[in-house]
Amino acid sequence: MFTLPQRIDKNIEKKWQDFWQENKIFSFNLSLKKPIFVIDSPPPFTSGYLHMGHVLSYSYFDFVAHYKRMSGFNVYYPQGWDCQGFPTEVKVEKEYGKKSPLEFRNLCISWTEDCIKNMKRQMISLGFSADWNYEYRTMDKNYHRLVQLSVLKMYEKNLIYKANHPVYWCTKCKSALSKTDTEDILRSTTLYSILFGLESEGKISTKSIEIATTRPELLHAAVAVLYNPSDPRYSEFKNKKLFAITPLFNKKVPLLADSDVDKDFGSGLVMVCTFGDKQDVIWTYRHKLNYIQAIDKDGKITNAPGFEGMSLKEAKEKIIQELEKNSKIIKKVQIQQSVKVHDRCSTPVELLNSYQWFAKIIEKKDKIIQSAKAIKWYPDFAISHLLDWANSLEWDWVISRQRIFGTPIPFWICENCNEIIPAKEAELPVYPANTTKKCPKCGSQAQGETAVFDCWVDSSISPLVISKWQEDEEFFSKTYPASLRPQGLEIIRTWAFYTIYRCVELTDKVPFSQILINGNVLAPNGKKMSKSLGNIIDPDKLIDQYGADAIRIWAALSGAMAKDRPFSYQDITFGKNFVHKLLNAGKFVQKALADFDKKNFSLDYLLEIDKFYLKKFFVLVNNVSLYWENYQFHHIIKEITNFFWHDFCDNYLEFTKYRLSSADSKSKLAAQFVLYKIYSNTILLLAPFIPHSAEELWQMFKSDKLDSVFFNSYPTPSDFKEFDFITQDILEKGKIFENILEDIRKQKASLRGQSNEIDVLISGPKEVKEVLDLFELDLKNSLKLKSITYKFSQDLKIEISTKT
Known part of the structure; x- marks a missing residue:
């Protein structure tokens, strides 16, 4: 007889992790005659360790993977790694300093490989059931090939172009950014009221006008001053040819009306400079204003005599001094201001004109929105994040980055005629930097593109990559679109948005049928986890202290989807205690069933107490089945654990003790049968959530050496039709x-x-x-x-x- 252990410890967890791997329990087989369920699992950024947000989200879809396998599906659950981009470069540069591009790239690869090794170990230690035969890495050559091929096909559809356009720019990383690479923070700053001169109908006025700005360091790039035509303070400006005259630089700029000017901000007169923020960009294009480059790509002031080459901070201090010396600052007010920063290095971003690669999304917004609506969202309100984002976009997606560790952009540009020469499909992957081609149009030399793609260009084709798009037509036809895309709330505007856009353009199909959204895990006090606050919770330490299955119970108990929630030590302690309760009950059941022979049992032997707890269990199974339809993991685990702990352990077990030693063989057989029926099926109900414990406890019931608990069907109401004679009134x-x-x-x-x-x-x-x-x-x-x-x-x- 199999002896149950004293506890489910790390040795037992490791035993089953090895068993699953060695026996390929979770391997995908395309030839199986089962319906296929594909999980487009998120490739985490290779930071080197999993955080609790990873643990939560990966637990979610691992629950689904197990449930679907036990429900008769052929589950395809590959796992990838998002390797490239700013975060890796920042960390490698911090550790190794400046290097040649080739040496730096190799250091990034080596650093990333070490990170993957550790993160993969953590995933396995948590019992995640990915099929590692289909592992992929965005830094590998074949992935580069597929990214480049996808972009070339979009280029053929006239969806990719290069242009000089205002872009978000990080002066620290020295690269263009997309809006999705930025975040808004609130900071305290000073609002300066500055006196400008005024020219009306060709005559210099004796009056001055007051302009409020937080960025006097951009005075030299002022190209207009605007007022709201409905503002009664400036009714005299209507129908006049007016110019404002900037202090210090003594430059005339048009004074124009625009209804977007906020009458309640400052004096109601606003300085337009190129560019202080996105509103400046809108006004510059709307009024066809001149462009003056305010700063260079290093964040140094340019086109400002007397301040040339200064940093923004230095120039701001110097210009304020000069304005005060000339009595041009009449008021200073401390205000709270929303500022965009680069989400990777927290540097305030600037807007400058730059020659970059773009993907057309503005003209495709409606198509993206309609495609998103064709997908089933869990929870359904989460789609609003994508819709709001789509409707807020002002310009196309900047897809190029001035970095090294990324997928190379597969184009050459003629030095003479600017002809764009795309790579040929047979050449892919290509690495154009520092290479040349002959221009087919004019015969001149074409230089290879040195920029790389935004990392979202890489990850936005994950459904195509895992389905072997452009590689294996049969595999692709059976695995695309994916069944489920699990992902975080905060990357709906990036990963979900760009994946829908790119995959629909490349395949004319939505990339997945369902999308499951998780929120973030906060510190126990509700604050964001961060190293600086010292409140990071290490999953490895939790595994050591509580066990992997307890962590998975915590994840299941973590409340409704798409909402941030504080980490709960109470829930993880409950998980550990519940696993121990389940094990102890298993020891009781195992002993009780030592002489049980089902062939001797008849349903007629059931007592009313047996019928009552069987009926309660069947109600549980029915509820769980309904909850699975909407991935309501917290309801599932709460109902199962509540029934098992209180109804089964606290009550029914107690009612069987006297019967198990009873001379009444029918009563004893009935008690044994119910113990077997409820306990074995409870193990199956819990298996997706606590795979290690379920596998260990299933040894009591297995009939074959390789009989994994996951080879069994998940309990459904139809499995218990033989008990329909038990009426509801019980x-x-x-x-x-x-x-x-x-x-x-x-x-x-x-x-x-x-x-x-x-x-x-x-x-x-x-x-x-x-x-x-x-x-x-x-x-x-x-x-x-x-x-x-x-x-x-x-x-x-x-x-x-x-x-x-």
């Missing part, structure tokens, strides 16, 4: 019985062992007596009562007495 009767049981237990506990001879007097109506007749033997034997007496009355009342 639940109502059982509820009355449980109320009586609970009352007697409380009163008995208050006696604190004063006597073992307890008499119970129950007063109540006829229907209570009928219930008592059904369960009296169980009540008397399980609570070790000397006697139970019943007296009819209108209200239920329970009294216990003892002999002293």
